Amino acid sequence: MRRLAILAAVGATALAVATAVNAAPNSASTSLGGVPTSGQTLNVTFTVFGSIPVVPYEYALQNTCVYPSKTSGHYTLGQHDAIVTWTDSDAAGHPRVTMPVYLQSVPSGSTCKVSLMDNNTVVKGSTVSYTVS
Secondary structure (H helix, E strand, O other), X not given: OHHHHHHHHXXXXXXXXXXXXXXXXXXXXXXXXXXXXXXXXXXXXXXXXOOOOOOOOOEEEEEEEEOOOEOOEXXXXXXXXXXXXXXXXXXOOOEEEEEEEEOOOOOOOOEEXXXXXXXXXXXXXXXXXXXXX
């Protein structure tokens, strides 16, 4: 009986490890909802593709901007907001969410990039670079 229990535990562990190893990380696409303009809010839509479930607070929006060169050097501004609720899905059922990027204090001419983060790792295919007008 004890041998059977050990064999069952080893089998269950092997199955769990094999499932985790075979699951490829999710990828994503990002689309900007308009022209990035200084002093405005830009809506950014992320769509996640893959077999790993999307859960609250696991993903976050990250936006980083480098200000145009001035006599005193470069300045960097960032925004990092957790995604609490996935509010939508595309026609194929992939989770989708639209998040605001705040450009109120970002001067015209700044170069920025927005990405979807999964536990502080950039999700493949999610980074979009843009220039603020």
